[in-house]
Amino acid sequence: MKAFFFDIFGTLVDWRSSIVEGAKNLKFFNKRRLELEEFVINWRKEYQPILNQVNDNTLPWKTLDELHGYTLEKVLKKNES
Numbered sequence: 056m057k058a059f060f061f062d063i064f065g066t067l068v069d070w071r072s073s074i075v076e077g078a079k080n081l082k083f084f085n086k087r088r089l090e091l092e093e094f095v096i097n098w099r100k101e102y103q104p105i106l107n108q109v110n111d112n113t114l115p116w117k118t119l120d121e122l123h124g125y126t127l128e129k130v131l132k133k134n135e136s
Contacts, residue, residue, distance in 0.1 A: 071095050094134055101126035 074095045078084065084091045105122050108114035117125070 070099070074098075094130065097133070098127060098130045101129060 071092070075088070075091055078095070079088065079091060084094070102122075105114065105126055109116060109122070
């Protein structure tokens with residue numbers, strides 16, 4: 056049996072550029088593109104850990120938008136310090 060696999064979310068979906076483009080004019084980043092890109096990558100890194108918490112039942116089920124909102128707040132707080 057043979058199978059062909061590839062990473063759709065990362066290979067075919069450009070999630071990072073669209074977020075960077077949408078946020079680059081926010082006063083928070085003040086045109087510091089490298090910091091913005093690092094911020095976006097750090098936000099994305101929070102996705103799998105929070106999804107694992109939902110799957111382990113250590114966090115109640117939430118919509119994907121709610122999970123993204125929660126992790127966004129978490130990364131914003133880390134970025135403030």
